[in-house]
Each structure stands twice: as C-alpha cells, then as structure tokens.
Amino acid sequence: MSHSHAHANTYLPKLAKIVHIKEEIGGERAIKTYRLEFENGDGFDHEVGQCAMLSIFGRGESMISIASSPLTKEYKQFSIMRVGRVTKAFHELQVGDVVGIRGPYGNQFPLSAWKGKNLVVIGGGVGLAPVWPIVTTAVAKRADYKDITVFYGARSSKDIMYREDLERIRGQATVHLSVDRAEEGWKEFVGFVPANVLAKKPDPKNTVAIVCGPPIMIKFVIQNLQQLGFTDEQIYTTIENKMKCGVGKCGRCNVGKDYVCVNGPVYSWAQLKDLPQEY
Amino acid sequence: MINVQDIRDTARDLLAKGEVRAVIGWRAGSRGMAAEPCVVTKPEEADSLVWDPTCYHNLALQLVNDRKDLVHSKKTATAPIGIVAKGCDARAIVVLLQEHYFKREDVYIIGVSCENSGVLDERKVKAQVGGFAPSAAAFDGDNFSVKTAKGDKKLAGREVMADRCLECRTPFPKENNTAFGDDKTGREFDAQFAALARFEANDEAARWEFWQRQFDRCIRCFACRSVCPMCFCDECVVDSIEMKIAPETTAEEKANRIRWIERSAVRSENATYHMTRALHLAGRCVDCGECERVCPVNIPLRLLNTKMEREAREAFGFDPGASIGGPSLVASFRDDDPGEFIR
Amino acid sequence: MSMEKTLDKALLSDWIAAVTSGGWQVHGPALEDGIWTFKPVAASVDLDYPNVKQAPKDFAFPQREIFFAFEHIKGEAPRLKEVKPEAPQCAVFGVRPCDGRGAVRMDKVFSDNVNDPYYQERRKNTAYVGLACNAPPSPTCFCKSVGGSPVSSEGMDILLTDLGEIYIAQAATKTGEALMAAADKLFGKMGAADKKQLDKVHADAVAAPQRAVKDAKGAPAALKAGFDSAVWEEMAKPCIGCGICTFLCPTCHCFDINDEMTGMSPLKGQRVRTWDNCQFPDFTMHTSGHNPRETLGTRLRQRVSHKFRYFHENFGMLQCTGCGRCVSECPVGIDIVAVVNKVAEHVA
Structure with a gap:
C-alpha cells in the first residue's frame, strides 16, 4: 500500500464535496452513485479494488468500494446502497454537501498481471460497483487485454445499475445482462447470473473471472465456473466484513490471520479456500 | 450437610429415564478452587457434579441461555431441563416463571439448601491475604482452609461468606421438584439490607463522592448485565452490543435507534447505564449478588439493587421470587399503594 | 544487560523523587477499593503486590481516545479539529513480566502496516520499570508455557528484582539507563555476591511450578x-x-x-x-x-x-x-x- 503522508493521522478524514449524484435504483434498498471531489487540494491515488472510509460527521463511517478507475483523477465514485445508519444519511445528501473520506484501504485486483488475458467480470446487484473499475480501466487500456466480457444481473430491468455505462462499453466489451424474471420488452437473458454464465460458456483458456455480488450468487457462479474448467487460481472475488479502522488494528474484519481491510477485500478462490469462513 | 452423591444420583436417574434432556449444575473448575457451571447430558457424566461453597453462579442464567438457544435454533425441547438450584437460583427461576419466560413444566428443579452456609466471597479471602489469590480452599462445614502465595490460612466461614448470603433469609429453594438439605428459611446471619444500611449511614455528599468513584472505574465490560438472569432482553435499551437486526430491518429502524448512552466508559455514561439497569431490575432482582461478584473492578452493585429491593418491600410489600402465582411488581396495583400521583 | 546496579530498598522513594523531578509522572501499584491498580505515586510505593487487575495497556492504549472534534454549520463545510493525545511522560513502576511482554505485542499491532499515531505518541512517552516475579506464582499464572518467564525483561526499560533488602536494577533500554542515571548516586555496584544471589533468585523463580499450556509450540x-x-x-x-x-x-x-x-x-x-x-x-x-x-x-x-x-x-x-x-x-x-x-x- 502506498501512503503519501507517512506521518499523517490515518484516522483523520479529508474533506470531499459531492459533485454529482445519480439515482441508480429506487426502493427500500435504493442505490445512488456519488462523485466526490477532494477539498483543500487534498487527495489520494488508489488502485483497482481498493476501498475508502466515508464519513458523515455525527453519523459515523462506512467502508465503501471505490467504483471509479484509478485513471480518473478528478473525482472518486462510490455506489452506495441504503442499508444502515450511515448509508441512509448519505442518501439524504445533495450535490454540494461535504463529507469525510480517508483511504485508500485494502489490496487490489492484480490488473497488471492480467495483461494479455481475457477478463470475465461477473456482477450482481450492487456488487457491480467493486468490480466496475476493472472494466473501465481495462476498456481504457483496451490493447492490454484480450476479450473483456461483463455479466451483470439484477432482479428486474429497473434494478440495473450503471445502465448507460454498460451500454456505452458494448463494442469494446461483450456485455451479458440478465433479469431474474421475464418482463415485456426484455431481449436478453432471463434467469439468475450463474445460469447466464453457464449458458454463455466463457472459455477458461488464458482467462480470469472476477465475481462480486450477493453471497449466494457468488457461491453458484463459482460452482459453474469450475464446471466450465476455471481453476481456483483463475477465479477472483471480494469479501466484506464489518470494519472500523481500515488499517488492520480494530479487529472487526479479522478473519484468520487476515484483516480484510488490509489483506482483502480481493481474494482468489484458491486463497479464500484457506481462510476461515467468517465473512 | 448435603451428600453430593445424592445430587449426582438424582441427576443420573433423571437423565437415564429420559425425564430431563440435560442437567445444569456445577462441576470442579479447571483453574483452581472455584466450581464452574456445566450442562450434563449423559447419565455417566452425573458424577462430575459438585456442591460446595464455591458454587457461586446463579444457574438460572443457564436456563435463560438454554431457552434462547432453543428459540434461535427453532428446536422444540424433547423433555424438561434439569437444574440444580440454590435458594437464590430458585428465586430467580420463580421470577422468570412469573414473567412467563418459560413454563414450570419445562424445568425440573433439583433444589439444594445452603442450610447454615453460603458461598465464599473470594474478595474477602484475598483481603485477608494481601490481595493474593488463593490456590485452593477446603471447607469443613464451619471454616475454610486456604492456600495462598503468602502461606496457608484458616478462615471462619462467616468471615469470608458473601454479604448476600449473610443477609439471605431463604437459603432453601422453596420452589423445587426435589430438594436436598435442611430448610433453614428465616435464618439470620446478618440483618437484612445490612450492607445497604451501613452505606446509607454516610451523608449525601459522601455517598455521591463514593458513587462517582465507582462509576469512574467501570470499564463497561457488561459482565453485571451478562451474568444476570433477569437481563434476558434480546436487545438492551442502553447499549449497542445487543442489537437484533433481521434482513427485513429497515435502514430507518437502524438509523433511528436511540443511543441512550455512548460507548465511552466515562462517568456520565457509566452512571446512566448502572442506574437504568437498577431501575429495570426493581421488583425483579432476587439479590443473588452475581453482578457484584463478577464485577472486575469491584463496584458494589448490590447497593443499587438492594436499594430497589428494599423500596419494593417497604412501599409495596413486594418480595421478588417468593411465589410464581402473584403478579410482578410493575404489573400489580392495589388501592392502598402509596403515591397519590399515580391514581 | 548493559547497566546492572543495586538499590537499597529504603532509597526507592528517593529514586522515584529523582525520576519525578526529571519530568516523569511516576505510577505504581496501589490497592484501592479492593483492587490493585497503577496510580500516580506521590512519595513511595509498595512493590510487594501480586499484579494489577487490569493490564497496564491503557498507558499507550486508553479505553477512550478522541481522534478529532467536528462542527457542522448548515450550509457550510464541516470543520474538523484534530485532537492530539496529551501524553505526559509516564514511568510505570512494578510492571510484571507478562505485561511487559504484552507491551511488545501491542507495539507490533500498532506499528504494523500503518502507525497508529495515538498509540505511538503515548508509547514513546511511557517507560516500564518491571518487577520480576520471585514470589510463588498465582494459581492462574502460566507465562512459562507460552514462551515467557517470571523474570523476563522483554518490553521493559528496567527490570527490578527484589532481593530482600535491596533491588537489583537491570536497564534494558537507553530510556532505562537514563532513568537510573538520573539518580546515579543512589545506586550501588552489583558485586559478585549480589550477582550470585540474583541468579539464584531468578533460577528459583523460573523453577517454580505453574499451570501450563501443554504444547504451546504446537x-x-x-x-x-x-x-x-x-x-x-x-x-x-x-x-x-x-x-x-x-x-x-x-x-x-x-x-x-x-x-x-x-x-x-x-x-x-x-x-x-x-x-x-x-x-x-x-x-x-x-x-x-x-x-x-x-x-x-x-x-x-x-x-x-x-x-x-x-x-x-x-x-x-x-x-x-x-x-x-x-x-x-x-x-x-x-x-x-x-x-x-x-x-x-x-x-x-
């Protein structure tokens, strides 16, 4: 991990202004996407897969995946589902409001090691956000990678996040969308993400598959990838746990010898099999 | 004197006949002189049960935990659960029954009378030997012989008996399916509420100074609450460590949960925690003294709880844990209750 | 150890006074409300005690630490004010070897990956004047089986050993040497007889039976x-x-x-x-x-x-x-x- 200020107080957030809010999905578990610009000339660089601790002062902090590419320097993007105390408060904010941000935290997807390979990125629900910078970074450096395939599934067409972005990358990447149940006018796959993966049969040869979504989806996607011939070393996913400090000290996200906030969230399935299932 | 073999035989018999699915009792501890709670499920394990003055624990707590396990695992009990119970344990069971936490037929109470004894207060022992922990203690019915790093010592039983036992009037578990030992109900080693009376002899300023010092010391390990059979709430009003969240719990419900006290172990928060807890125990606390025993920083919590107990007794003639049939303190009303404002 | 000296027990309070006037807040074991706790020492201290109830980790890692204060006026950006720990120099007398080794482990956690600025600031201002355990171990002690020893100086700045009339003070760090040097005149040279007695006391302490984790390595x-x-x-x-x-x-x-x-x-x-x-x-x-x-x-x-x-x-x-x-x-x-x-x- 790189730290620009070796002696900086890691617990002190920098301030960032919300410059853009997009409502992705409505409902009880609504998802909004925020773009944050650092205030006061502050900032930090991040790598694909890393997270940041976002603050609403008086409410607390939440660890959220950075959903923008490291190549995007002017802002950082976060897609936040409304599930708890802090995320609910986020959903009440407006453009122009200022929040706290500290990071970056965690390891990264080994994107440079994947150069020359096919990438299969599989997301479900809000789980598209943590893997989205893989897609945008690889598309931006298109020549570095072979085929880029994105699977994404949601309950219905109304629940598809990053819809416009997904449409925009078609041509540079193959995009396979799915919805859980049939609906009028839907021309793509109907069914769950694991079934879509099995139907489209991505070739494991010289390929890595990255999956993120609800735990049950991850479980079946991995089973199906294995059925297609993917080895444990070719499959990557992310895990999450309750986090407080972000720097491997508070113990909340501790699983086995790992602190997910430092040693995770990115794991190959081969690595994950060695970790106690406490996430 | 109770012959411990009688307790073991009863437990073995009940388990062998399938009349109970387990027996909650005490066994010898691995760490030194004190016994520890255990759950015996096989007849052949019954011989591990012990009965001596280090059986401090109020085992009614284990009944509560058993109930929670059943609910959590969505299992139905195949048979009642057996429990070895002292007088105070049985009084706690009575309060739980009164509050319909479980049914009388769910529990098989093997009563054990403390007779003319009680449990040892390890602090009193340590105070006699410069704060050093005793490594072993033997009780001959009247005296304890303890071994410590500072030498061996013989201590009179009454001198190192817990205050709660000295003040106890009901060493015999009246509510039982079977009971061992003599019924010494009404025995008087010390005046009831003696510790409280000694404390209340101080003036208000001294009392407040005292409590500030106690609350400053609290580390909020919540052992007092965790060990209390009456603190069975799934979600505790005063802190965030017992929060029940289901998949359908909304963001609003989580966000709107009031934090009555902050997590910081500072005087104001600690005092609020302890006073709230004491109020929630009014008319329910049976003075088993477990909260005071387990407190790692020696906060004399009985002073708070027996204060409430005495109020309940003096103002409403209420005796927690005395009988299952009667209403609970806060659920009962009499025309002659004091306090005009409530009528 | 580089500096090993004797200290007449009667001079302990003089040493504490010298350390205090050197700008240190001295803490020592005190029995208060029935529990042993480290408390600020005014004059002298009784080091004949079992161990404190709570490990002394709070000198570097207090139960409550304020990171920063915030203020948010509606329509304005939130204002943050970093709170730096007020960390006076503390010399803790009577730390037991298990707790000295505890500090070593806490140091690992709070310096690994990212330095914890609060812990570091407090830790660098804390000195541990350890006390070897040469009374019979408490019934729940098991330091030997987990790689420790009742006379370990690991994590200590100084290790004191009680030899009856005198202490042997062994400095284990530069800070420890400085604490002793601050009152150089009070200390005596450790003679061959003292050394022999120290070795015997240490050997006896190590030989005292304890409970044990049977195979800690495994x-x-x-x-x-x-x-x-x-x-x-x-x-x-x-x-x-x-x-x-x-x-x-x-x-x-x-x-x-x-x-x-x-x-x-x-x-x-x-x-x-x-x-x-x-x-x-x-x-x-x-x-x-x-x-x-x-x-x-x-x-x-x-x-x-x-x-x-x-x-x-x-x-x-x-x-x-x-x-x-x-x-x-x-x-x-x-x-x-x-x-x-x-x-x-x-x-x-």
Missing part, C-alpha cells in the same frame, strides 16, 4: 486442525458473552470508533475510539444483520485462535503472555489454558 497447528471441532461450542456453553477476558487482557487491542455528539445546533461532536471486544454479539455483525461469528463457540474460537494461532502466523510469536487474568476473572470459569489443551487433545 498450538497454532492444533488450533488450525481443530477449527471445526465440536468442542468450541461445548466449552463456550457457560460463556455469558461479557468483556472481562478481553478488557483485562494485556494484548487485546480491538476497538470501536463512534461519533459522540456534544451539540445539535450547530451539529458538534467528537470522533472517539473506545475498546471493543470480540466476545460481544454485535462485534462482527454486518449492517445487514448477517453475523459471521454468531455463536458463543465461534467467538471463543476467535479469541483463543487469535492469541494462539493468527497472531503467531502474522508475527511469529504467541499473542498470549500467560498473565492468567482471563482465567481468574472469568465469571464462569472459562479457562484458556484448558481450552487450548482440550482442542489439542481432540486433534491429536
């Missing part, structure tokens, strides 16, 4: 092999889920971070770190309600595995120092020594 592997063992739930059965074991522990470091409000209009408050505990039910609970360690057994396994396996995998040493507090203070007798031994037996 514990990490045994706990790994026994991860799915049914004994965890069985042993955790009486656990009441309180925080005693971890709050008193010299090496437990888990914490929570919360915003505490001090005013609503304008919104004002502080972000505060407080100790937390892996035995509390909500410790690992996700916002969704999903809890990776939902049962008492999984939480006991976490505490024991962290001490005897995970920490070892990360730092090459057991985290447990054998002070025995979690054993002696557990309300229901859960005994980490018995737990490790039992899991090892089950996988053998």
